[in-house]
Amino acid sequence: MSIRGSEPPPARRLEVNDVIIANKKELRIAHIGAGVGNFIEWYDIGVYGYLAVTMTAVFTAGMDRSMGLVVTLLGFAVSFVVRPIGGMILGPLGDKIGRRKMLFFTIALMATATTLIGCLPSAEKVGLWVIVPLYMLKMMQGFSTGGEYSGASTYIAEFSPDKRRGLMVGLLNVGSQLGFAAGAGIVAVTTAWSTSVWGEDAMVNGAWRIPFLIAAPLGILAVWFRTRIPESPAFELAESVEEHEHAEGHKLDPLFERHGLADILRRYWPEILIGIGVIAADGSAVYLLQSYMPTYMEVEMGVPASHTATAAVVVLVMQAVLIPFFAMAGDRFGRRPVLFTAAIGNIVLLLPAFALAQHGTFWALYTTLFMLAVPSALFLANTGALMSELFPTASRYGCVGFTHNVAISIFGGTTPLFSQMLVNGTGNLYSPALYVMFFSIVAVFAIWKMREPAGRPLLGSVPVVATREEAEALVAGQNTNPKIDTRTMPLQLAAIN
Numbered sequence: 001m002s003i004r005g006s007e008p009p010p011a012r013r014l015e016v017n018d019v020i021i022a023n024k025k026e027l028r029i030a031h032i033g034a035g036v037g038n039f040i041e042w043y044d045i046g047v048y049g050y051l052a053v054t055m056t057a058v059f060t061a062g063m064d065r066s067m068g069l070v071v072t073l074l075g076f077a078v079s080f081v082v083r084p085i086g087g088m089i090l091g092p093l094g095d096k097i098g099r100r101k102m103l104f105f106t107i108a109l110m111a112t113a114t115t116l117i118g119c120l121p122s123a124e125k126v127g128l129w130v131i132v133p134l135y136m137l138k139m140m141q142g143f144s145t146g147g148e149y150s151g152a153s154t155y156i157a158e159f160s161p162d163k164r165r166g167l168m169v170g171l172l173n174v175g176s177q178l179g180f181a182a183g184a185g186i187v188a189v190t191t192a193w194s195t196s197v198w199g200e201d202a203m204v205n206g207a208w209r210i211p212f213l214i215a216a217p218l219g220i221l222a223v224w225f226r227t228r229i230p231e232s233p234a235f236e237l238a239e240s241v242e243e244h245e246h247a248e249g250h251k252l253d254p255l256f257e258r259h260g261l262a263d264i265l266r267r268y269w270p271e272i273l274i275g276i277g278v279i280a281a282d283g284s285a286v287y288l289l290q291s292y293m294p295t296y297m298e299v300e301m302g303v304p305a306s307h308t309a310t311a312a313v314v315v316l317v318m319q320a321v322l323i324p325f326f327a328m329a330g331d332r333f334g335r336r337p338v339l340f341t342a343a344i345g346n347i348v349l350l351l352p353a354f355a356l357a358q359h360g361t362f363w364a365l366y367t368t369l370f371m372l373a374v375p376s377a378l379f380l381a382n383t384g385a386l387m388s389e390l391f392p393t394a395s396r397y398g399c400v401g402f403t404h405n406v407a408i409s410i411f412g413g414t415t416p417l418f419s420q421m422l423v424n425g426t427g428n429l430y431s432p433a434l435y436v437m438f439f440s441i442v443a444v445f446a447i448w449k450m451r452e453p454a455g456r457p458l459l460g461s462v463p464v465v466a467t468r469e470e471a472e473a474l475v476a477g478q479n480t481n482p483k484i485d486t487r488t489m490p491l492q493l494a495a496i497n
Contacts, residue, residue, distance in 0.1 A: 012491045014478050019471040020233050020464045022161050030159045031168065033229035034152040036222040037107040038172045039179035040215065041148050044114045044141060046183020047211040048075065049291065050309070057204045059131055061123040071131060078135050079142030080413040084405040086146020088261050091401025094147065095258045099155040099235055099397060104226045106148040111219020113140035118212025149176075150387070150401040157388035158234035158396075161466045163331060163455055169384040170327030176380075177320040180290065181313045186211045188309070234461040238393045241490045255460050256490055259395045261402065268399055271390040275403035276411075277446030278386065281343055281439040282379035283412020288436050289315065289372045292416040293357075297368070300429060301360035308365065315369045319377045326381035335386050335454045338378055339447045345375035346440040350433035358429065375440075389453035392460030392488075411439060456483045460490070 048055070052072055060068030094102035117137050123130050153169050160168035194207035241256055254267060265272070294308035330338040353371040356364050391399035419432035428434075457463040463484070465471045478484045 012486060014463070014475050014484065014486055014489070014491065016468070016471050016475050018462050018489070018491055019474060020237075020462055021468055021471055022159065022464055022466055024466075026230050027159050027168075029225075030229050030232075031156060031171065033222075033225040034103065034156050035172060035175040036218075036225050037103060037110075037148060038152050039175040039182070040107065040114075040218050040222055041110060041145055042176040042179030043183040043186075043218065044110060044215060046180040047114075047187060047215075048117075048138075050184045050187040051203075051208055051211065054203045054208045058122045058124075058208060059120075059134055060128065063128065075135060075138040076413070077417075079138045079145070080409045082139045082142035083146040083409050083413075084402070086143035087150055087401030087405030088146075088398075090143075090147030091150060091398035092258075092260050092264070092395075094151050094154070094397035094401070095395055098231050098239075099151055099158070100226070100229055100231045102147055102397070103151050103155060103229070104223065106144045106151060107219065107222045107226060109144035110141055110148060111215050111222065113137045113144070114212055114215035115219065118209040118215070146405045147401060149384075150404050151397060153384040154388050154397045154400050155232050157385055158232035158393065158458065158461070159464075161464050161470075162457055164466070165389075166327040166330040166335065166382055166385040166454060167324060169388065170323050170330075170381040172384055173380040174320045174323050177316045177323070181316040181320075183211065184309065184313050184316075186214060233464075234393045234458060237461060237490060242394070255392050255488065256394050259398065261398065264395055264398050264402060268391060268395070271450075272399065272403045274446045274450045275387055275390055275400075276407040277442045278339060278379075278383060279404055279407035280411035281346065281436075281443035282376075282383045283408045284415045284436045284439045285342075285346055285372070285376045285379060287412050287415040288419065288432060289369065289376050292419050292432065293369060293372065295416070296419070296423075296432065297357060297360070297365055300423070301357060301364075303360055303362075303365055307362060311365050311369055314366070315373050318370070319373050319380065322374070322377040323381045326378050327385070330382040330385065331454055334452045335382050335389070336447055336450065336452050338382050339386070340444065342375045342378035342382075343440040343443040343447065345378065347437050347444075349375065350437050351430060354430050354433045386453065389456070389458065390450070393458055394460055396458075396460075457489065459488050462489050462491070 052069065055075075056065065056068040056072040060071050063071065090102055090106065114137075117134065120130055120133060120137075149172070152172055156169050156172060157165055190207055190210045191203055194202035194210075198205070198207065238256065238258075242252060242258065259267065290312065294312045297303040297311075298308045326338060349371045353368045356371070357368040358364075387400045387404055388396060390403075415432075415436070419435060422431035422435060423429060463471070463474055465474060474481070474484070478486075
């Protein structure tokens, strides 16, 4: 491909100075800054989810309890409706002004919204209108989430050595799992402490605020980290290429041009469809496991709520342990084989897992969740890197923001709702398994259609390695390396100069 967009010049050979050598200190700072934000995002989600019953009593006092719970849970729905809008706006904006600035904005917005929820008055004091600011703050959270994970995964992918990209990006989802578990844990500790000190009504009477207000110091910590993270070298290279070409009056090749949402949809729709197919399977499996199965086991199988809550935290921690190993497998063996294993694992294991769940015993609870957790962890370990690998650097944030958030909002976040609707409508206790299996079948086709991206330089950028020796070896062997295609790299700029 030619940067000028006219007759393509011969592809220039890769030289050692073209290769980005990852700065270990900067990579560590970048990872901490991105990871802390991802942790807080899922901490906030966990707190709201595990306080749903308490929030119902606080914000819908005087309303029928079952209707009040629906009103409270609609807060989740509202945030998921807004999330794609956040991705559509913040993603292309992140391609224009930089990953670092956008990540600073998203975490500040998220932490502010969560803290303000903890400051809201109760319906008993001001009336049911308090639901309006609650929904507004949940919309702020959803909007910021639309740019948070897609931005963090894009940022870390661009900072990471090509051979370790899956592991580096996969660690963000370790933070997600631990953040969700921390939210659940803080709610449990706050409940136990406050009720022992102030009585059984302590949470409804004000202790519910504590987990939300903890988001303030966590947010300050995350903002502090993000003021110190550097911009990704891939973004800086893409920006310099565009500035040079515009200054010279040249027309950029579309691969190296930053596009708005309309052009993203027009140019990259095949990759977007592949990404949506994979993320739909990922999201439906994750939300089935984390958000629906504890309720399913409690309501349909009669397992005590204390057991399901404990099991959910145990499984989250187990997934956090598994993700790095599955991410390293994706780096070593390829993204496609590992994602095929995840999708086929769901297809094979979901029905037997639900069959075990029907026993309703302690061992059945943990065995069922473990069977669902392994394919889910395989997805979580590799989809973050995959999203960044599908799209070119100049428009990556916008592409990932749209693809990931649309798929998660439509197919992931709705899984608990549709699963329960299927159980209620059909009376078939296996219907949630069939629902998730359908998306895994779609994912098999999507994975089959995509090119293996693991270990390749990101589209529209140059190779990233860990050491200069590795850069020299890469350059020396480029003629026989099938993963090196200099036509997708901004190397022609040197030839023009």
